[in-house]
Amino acid sequence: MGANKFIEITHAEMVFNTKKGSFHALSDVNLTVQKGEFITLIGHSGCGKSTLLNLIAGLTTASEGVLLCGGREIAGPSPERAVVFQNHSLLPWLTCYENVHLAVERVFGGKESGAQLKERVMAALAMVGLTAAAAKRPHEISGGMKQRVGIARALSMEPKVLLMDEPFGALDALTRAHLQDELLRIVAATQSTVVMVTHDVDEAVLLSDRIVMMTNGPAATIGEILQVRLARPRDRLALAQDPLYIEYRTSVLHFLYQRQARPAQREAA
Numbered sequence: 707m708g709a710n711k712f713i714e715i716t717h718a719e720m721v722f723n724t725k726k727g728s729f730h731a732l733s734d735v736n737l738t739v740q741k742g743e744f745i746t747l748i749g750h751s752g753c754g755k756s757t758l759l760n761l762i763a764g765l766t767t768a769s770e771g772v773l774l775c776g777g778r779e780i781a782g783p784s785p786e787r788a789v790v791f792q793n794h795s796l797l798p799w800l801t802c803y804e805n806v807h808l809a810v811e812r813v814f815g816g817k818e819s820g821a822q823l824k825e826r827v828m829a830a831l832a833m834v835g836l837t838a839a840a841a842k843r844p845h846e847i848s849g850g851m852k853q854r855v856g857i858a859r860a861l862s863m864e865p866k867v868l869l870m871d872e873p874f875g876a877l878d879a880l881t882r883a884h885l886q887d888e889l890l891r892i893v894a895a896t897q898s899t900v901v902m903v904t905h906d907v908d909e910a911v912l913l914s915d916r917i918v919m920m921t922n923g924p925a926a927t928i929g930e931i932l933q934v935r936l937a938r939p940r941d942r943l944a945l946a947q948d949p950l951y952i953e954y955r956t957s958v959l960h961f962l963y964q965r966q967a968r969p970a971q972r973e974a975a
Protein backbone atom coordinates (compact mmCIF):
# COMPACT_ATOMS: atom_id res chain seq x y z
CA MET A 707 0.00 0.00 0.00
CA GLY A 708 1.40 3.43 -0.96
CA ALA A 709 2.09 5.68 2.04
CA ASN A 710 -0.09 8.39 0.58
CA LYS A 711 -3.20 6.27 0.17
CA PHE A 712 -5.32 7.68 2.91
CA ILE A 713 -8.78 6.45 2.18
CA GLU A 714 -9.29 3.23 0.27
CA ILE A 715 -12.74 2.12 -0.75
CA THR A 716 -12.96 -1.25 -2.42
CA HIS A 717 -16.09 -2.80 -3.92
CA ALA A 718 -18.42 -0.91 -1.59
CA GLU A 719 -22.12 -1.73 -1.80
CA MET A 720 -24.92 -0.08 0.12
CA VAL A 721 -28.33 -1.65 0.40
CA PHE A 722 -30.94 -0.03 2.63
CA ASN A 723 -33.67 -2.11 4.14
CA THR A 724 -36.87 -0.10 3.90
CA LYS A 725 -40.53 -0.88 4.63
CA LYS A 726 -41.05 -1.37 0.89
CA GLY A 727 -38.16 -3.81 0.65
CA SER A 728 -34.47 -3.40 0.03
CA PHE A 729 -33.06 -0.45 -1.90
CA HIS A 730 -29.70 -0.80 -3.63
CA ALA A 731 -28.21 2.70 -3.28
CA LEU A 732 -24.52 2.17 -4.14
CA SER A 733 -22.92 -0.51 -6.27
CA ASP A 734 -19.25 -1.43 -6.62
CA VAL A 735 -17.77 1.89 -5.51
CA ASN A 736 -13.97 1.93 -5.72
CA LEU A 737 -12.01 5.02 -4.77
CA THR A 738 -8.62 5.88 -3.33
CA VAL A 739 -7.97 9.29 -1.82
CA GLN A 740 -4.39 10.47 -1.35
CA LYS A 741 -3.18 12.39 1.66
CA GLY A 742 -3.67 16.12 1.12
CA GLU A 743 -6.06 15.63 -1.78
CA PHE A 744 -9.26 17.64 -2.23
CA ILE A 745 -11.99 15.42 -3.67
CA THR A 746 -15.51 16.49 -4.55
CA LEU A 747 -18.41 14.10 -5.12
CA ILE A 748 -20.89 15.39 -7.66
CA GLY A 749 -24.02 13.85 -9.17
CA HIS A 750 -27.75 14.34 -9.47
CA SER A 751 -29.94 14.59 -6.40
CA GLY A 752 -30.52 11.22 -4.77
CA CYS A 753 -27.64 9.43 -6.54
CA GLY A 754 -25.91 8.50 -3.30
CA LYS A 755 -23.31 11.20 -2.58
CA SER A 756 -24.31 11.58 1.08
CA THR A 757 -24.55 7.82 1.43
CA LEU A 758 -20.96 7.50 0.27
CA LEU A 759 -19.77 10.33 2.53
CA ASN A 760 -21.58 8.75 5.50
CA LEU A 761 -19.78 5.47 4.82
CA ILE A 762 -16.42 7.27 4.97
CA ALA A 763 -17.56 9.10 8.11
CA GLY A 764 -18.45 5.74 9.66
CA LEU A 765 -22.00 6.93 10.34
CA THR A 766 -23.29 3.95 8.37
CA THR A 767 -21.70 0.64 7.48
CA ALA A 768 -21.37 -0.70 3.94
CA SER A 769 -23.43 -3.78 3.13
CA GLU A 770 -20.37 -5.16 1.38
CA GLY A 771 -16.85 -4.07 0.55
CA VAL A 772 -13.97 -2.61 2.50
CA LEU A 773 -13.36 0.98 3.61
CA LEU A 774 -9.99 1.89 5.08
CA CYS A 775 -8.64 5.14 6.49
CA GLY A 776 -4.91 5.25 7.21
CA GLY A 777 -4.75 1.49 6.67
CA ARG A 778 -7.39 0.76 9.33
CA GLU A 779 -10.95 -0.35 8.72
CA ILE A 780 -13.57 2.37 9.19
CA ALA A 781 -15.70 0.88 11.96
CA GLY A 782 -17.61 3.93 13.22
CA PRO A 783 -17.41 7.70 13.56
CA SER A 784 -14.12 9.14 14.75
CA PRO A 785 -12.61 12.61 15.30
CA GLU A 786 -9.96 11.63 12.74
CA ARG A 787 -12.80 11.98 10.17
CA ALA A 788 -14.59 15.20 11.11
CA VAL A 789 -17.85 16.03 9.34
CA VAL A 790 -19.30 19.41 8.39
CA PHE A 791 -23.00 19.23 7.48
CA GLN A 792 -25.13 21.61 5.43
CA ASN A 793 -27.11 22.66 8.48
CA HIS A 794 -24.28 23.73 10.79
CA SER A 795 -25.55 21.48 13.67
CA LEU A 796 -24.32 23.82 16.41
CA LEU A 797 -25.79 23.58 19.89
CA PRO A 798 -27.98 26.70 20.15
CA TRP A 799 -27.51 27.26 23.89
CA LEU A 800 -23.71 27.34 23.65
CA THR A 801 -21.51 30.19 22.39
CA CYS A 802 -19.29 29.76 19.32
CA TYR A 803 -16.36 29.29 21.69
CA GLU A 804 -18.19 26.62 23.69
CA ASN A 805 -19.36 24.79 20.57
CA VAL A 806 -15.77 24.44 19.38
CA HIS A 807 -14.51 23.74 22.92
CA LEU A 808 -16.77 20.67 23.15
CA ALA A 809 -14.98 19.08 20.21
CA VAL A 810 -11.51 20.08 21.44
CA GLU A 811 -12.28 18.72 24.90
CA ARG A 812 -13.42 15.43 23.44
CA VAL A 813 -10.23 14.89 21.46
CA PHE A 814 -7.54 16.50 23.59
CA GLY A 815 -9.23 16.80 27.01
CA GLY A 816 -7.38 13.95 28.70
CA LYS A 817 -3.96 14.97 27.45
CA GLU A 818 -3.70 18.75 27.59
CA SER A 819 -4.13 21.58 30.09
CA GLY A 820 -7.10 23.95 30.11
CA ALA A 821 -4.88 26.71 28.72
CA GLN A 822 -3.79 24.51 25.83
CA LEU A 823 -7.40 23.60 25.04
CA LYS A 824 -8.35 27.27 25.07
CA GLU A 825 -5.48 28.03 22.71
CA ARG A 826 -6.73 25.36 20.32
CA VAL A 827 -10.28 26.78 20.34
CA MET A 828 -9.09 30.33 19.73
CA ALA A 829 -6.72 29.19 16.95
CA ALA A 830 -9.58 27.36 15.20
CA LEU A 831 -11.88 30.39 15.49
CA ALA A 832 -9.08 32.67 14.22
CA MET A 833 -8.55 30.36 11.25
CA VAL A 834 -12.11 31.06 10.06
CA GLY A 835 -11.99 34.75 11.03
CA LEU A 836 -14.38 34.49 13.97
CA THR A 837 -12.27 35.62 16.92
CA ALA A 838 -14.60 38.55 17.55
CA ALA A 839 -17.70 36.33 17.56
CA ALA A 840 -16.37 33.81 20.11
CA ALA A 841 -18.86 34.84 22.82
CA LYS A 842 -21.91 34.93 20.52
CA ARG A 843 -24.57 32.26 20.36
CA PRO A 844 -25.64 30.74 17.00
CA HIS A 845 -28.86 32.82 16.79
CA GLU A 846 -26.77 36.00 17.01
CA ILE A 847 -24.65 35.28 13.92
CA SER A 848 -25.33 34.88 10.17
CA GLY A 849 -25.73 31.59 8.28
CA GLY A 850 -22.26 31.97 6.77
CA MET A 851 -20.75 32.55 10.20
CA LYS A 852 -22.50 29.45 11.57
CA GLN A 853 -20.98 27.36 8.79
CA ARG A 854 -17.58 28.84 9.64
CA VAL A 855 -18.03 27.79 13.28
CA GLY A 856 -18.87 24.29 12.00
CA ILE A 857 -15.66 24.29 9.95
CA ALA A 858 -13.66 25.62 12.94
CA ARG A 859 -15.12 22.89 15.12
CA ALA A 860 -14.17 20.22 12.60
CA LEU A 861 -10.64 21.61 12.07
CA SER A 862 -10.06 22.02 15.80
CA MET A 863 -10.02 18.23 16.15
CA GLU A 864 -7.04 18.09 13.76
CA PRO A 865 -8.79 15.44 11.70
CA LYS A 866 -6.96 13.29 9.22
CA VAL A 867 -9.83 13.86 6.81
CA LEU A 868 -12.36 16.65 6.59
CA LEU A 869 -15.70 15.40 5.29
CA MET A 870 -18.14 18.04 4.08
CA ASP A 871 -21.73 17.42 2.97
CA GLU A 872 -22.79 20.42 0.90
CA PRO A 873 -21.36 22.78 3.51
CA PHE A 874 -22.29 25.90 1.55
CA GLY A 875 -25.55 24.64 0.03
CA ALA A 876 -27.82 26.82 2.15
CA LEU A 877 -25.89 30.06 1.65
CA ASP A 878 -26.40 32.91 -0.81
CA ALA A 879 -24.02 33.06 -3.79
CA LEU A 880 -21.74 35.82 -2.45
CA THR A 881 -21.32 34.28 1.01
CA ARG A 882 -20.74 30.97 -0.65
CA ALA A 883 -17.98 32.38 -2.88
CA HIS A 884 -16.37 34.01 0.13
CA LEU A 885 -16.38 30.77 2.12
CA GLN A 886 -15.02 28.80 -0.84
CA ASP A 887 -12.07 31.22 -0.97
CA GLU A 888 -11.58 30.84 2.79
CA LEU A 889 -11.70 27.08 2.51
CA LEU A 890 -9.04 27.17 -0.23
CA ARG A 891 -6.81 29.24 2.04
CA ILE A 892 -7.40 27.01 5.10
CA VAL A 893 -6.82 23.79 3.21
CA ALA A 894 -3.58 25.18 1.76
CA ALA A 895 -2.44 26.19 5.26
CA THR A 896 -3.42 22.94 6.99
CA GLN A 897 -2.65 20.53 4.10
CA SER A 898 -5.97 18.87 4.90
CA THR A 899 -7.39 15.92 3.05
CA VAL A 900 -10.97 16.77 2.09
CA VAL A 901 -13.92 14.86 0.66
CA MET A 902 -16.80 17.19 -0.11
CA VAL A 903 -20.27 16.63 -1.55
CA THR A 904 -21.51 19.38 -3.85
CA HIS A 905 -24.16 20.08 -6.48
CA ASP A 906 -22.27 23.03 -7.83
CA VAL A 907 -20.07 22.48 -10.89
CA ASP A 908 -18.07 25.71 -10.44
CA GLU A 909 -17.47 24.92 -6.77
CA ALA A 910 -16.22 21.46 -7.74
CA VAL A 911 -13.77 22.76 -10.35
CA LEU A 912 -12.55 25.65 -8.19
CA LEU A 913 -11.79 23.51 -5.14
CA SER A 914 -10.90 20.02 -6.34
CA ASP A 915 -7.84 18.06 -7.22
CA ARG A 916 -10.22 15.39 -8.53
CA ILE A 917 -13.95 15.47 -9.21
CA VAL A 918 -15.71 12.16 -8.66
CA MET A 919 -18.81 12.06 -10.86
CA MET A 920 -21.50 9.62 -9.84
CA THR A 921 -24.05 7.89 -12.04
CA ASN A 922 -27.75 8.05 -11.25
CA GLY A 923 -29.20 5.55 -8.83
CA PRO A 924 -30.43 3.06 -7.98
CA ALA A 925 -27.19 1.12 -7.74
CA ALA A 926 -25.21 4.32 -8.35
CA THR A 927 -21.49 4.08 -8.87
CA ILE A 928 -18.56 6.24 -9.91
CA GLY A 929 -19.05 7.09 -13.57
CA GLU A 930 -15.94 9.12 -14.20
CA ILE A 931 -13.16 10.87 -12.29
CA LEU A 932 -11.81 14.17 -13.58
CA GLN A 933 -8.34 15.29 -12.57
CA VAL A 934 -8.27 19.08 -12.20
CA ARG A 935 -4.79 20.30 -13.09
CA LEU A 936 -5.21 23.98 -12.26
CA ALA A 937 -2.30 25.56 -10.38
CA ARG A 938 -2.81 26.65 -6.77
CA PRO A 939 -3.42 29.13 -5.27
CA ARG A 940 -6.53 29.51 -7.42
CA ASP A 941 -8.15 32.80 -8.13
CA ARG A 942 -11.81 32.69 -9.10
CA LEU A 943 -11.69 35.81 -11.27
CA ALA A 944 -8.65 34.71 -13.25
CA LEU A 945 -10.06 31.18 -13.61
CA ALA A 946 -13.31 32.44 -15.12
CA GLN A 947 -11.30 33.32 -18.29
CA ASP A 948 -8.99 30.30 -18.17
CA PRO A 949 -9.58 27.92 -21.13
CA LEU A 950 -8.60 24.90 -19.03
CA TYR A 951 -11.11 25.86 -16.32
CA ILE A 952 -13.83 26.24 -18.95
CA GLU A 953 -12.89 22.85 -20.41
CA TYR A 954 -13.19 21.13 -17.01
CA ARG A 955 -16.48 22.85 -16.31
CA THR A 956 -17.87 21.80 -19.70
CA SER A 957 -16.73 18.26 -19.14
CA VAL A 958 -18.58 17.98 -15.79
CA LEU A 959 -21.68 19.60 -17.28
CA HIS A 960 -21.51 17.14 -20.17
CA PHE A 961 -21.37 14.21 -17.76
CA LEU A 962 -24.30 15.49 -15.69
CA TYR A 963 -26.62 16.69 -18.41
CA GLN A 964 -25.84 14.40 -21.34
CA ARG A 965 -24.37 11.14 -20.12
CA GLN A 966 -26.33 11.07 -16.84
CA ALA A 967 -29.29 13.18 -17.95
CA ARG A 968 -32.52 12.47 -16.15
CA PRO A 969 -35.32 11.18 -18.45
CA ALA A 970 -37.04 14.59 -18.40
CA GLN A 971 -33.78 16.32 -19.33
CA ARG A 972 -33.20 13.88 -22.19
CA GLU A 973 -36.66 14.59 -23.59
CA ALA A 974 -36.07 18.32 -23.40
CA ALA A 975 -32.65 18.04 -25.10
Ligand SMILES: Nc1ncnc2c1ncn2[C@@H]1O[C@H](COP(=O)(O)OP(=O)(O)OP(=O)(O)O)[C@@H](O)[C@H]1O
Nearest residue numbers: 722724729731750751752753754755756757758923
Ligand atom coordinates in the same frame (compact mmCIF):
# COMPACT_ATOMS: atom_id res chain seq x y z
N1 LIG B 1 -31.51 5.48 5.48
C1 LIG B 1 -32.00 5.27 4.26
N2 LIG B 1 -32.96 4.35 4.04
C2 LIG B 1 -33.43 4.10 2.81
N3 LIG B 1 -33.02 4.74 1.69
C3 LIG B 1 -32.07 5.68 1.85
C4 LIG B 1 -31.51 5.99 3.12
N4 LIG B 1 -30.59 6.97 2.95
C5 LIG B 1 -30.59 7.25 1.63
N5 LIG B 1 -31.47 6.47 0.95
C6 LIG B 1 -31.72 6.49 -0.48
O1 LIG B 1 -30.48 6.30 -1.14
C7 LIG B 1 -30.40 7.13 -2.30
C8 LIG B 1 -29.19 8.03 -2.17
O2 LIG B 1 -29.44 9.02 -1.18
P1 LIG B 1 -28.37 10.14 -0.82
O3 LIG B 1 -28.94 11.00 0.24
O4 LIG B 1 -27.06 9.51 -0.58
O5 LIG B 1 -28.29 10.95 -2.20
P2 LIG B 1 -27.56 12.32 -2.52
O6 LIG B 1 -26.88 12.12 -3.83
O7 LIG B 1 -26.73 12.76 -1.38
O8 LIG B 1 -28.82 13.28 -2.69
P3 LIG B 1 -28.95 14.88 -2.53
O9 LIG B 1 -28.01 15.45 -3.52
O10 LIG B 1 -30.38 15.14 -2.88
O11 LIG B 1 -28.61 15.20 -1.11
C9 LIG B 1 -31.72 7.88 -2.39
O12 LIG B 1 -32.57 7.19 -3.27
C10 LIG B 1 -32.24 7.82 -0.97
O13 LIG B 1 -33.65 7.84 -0.97
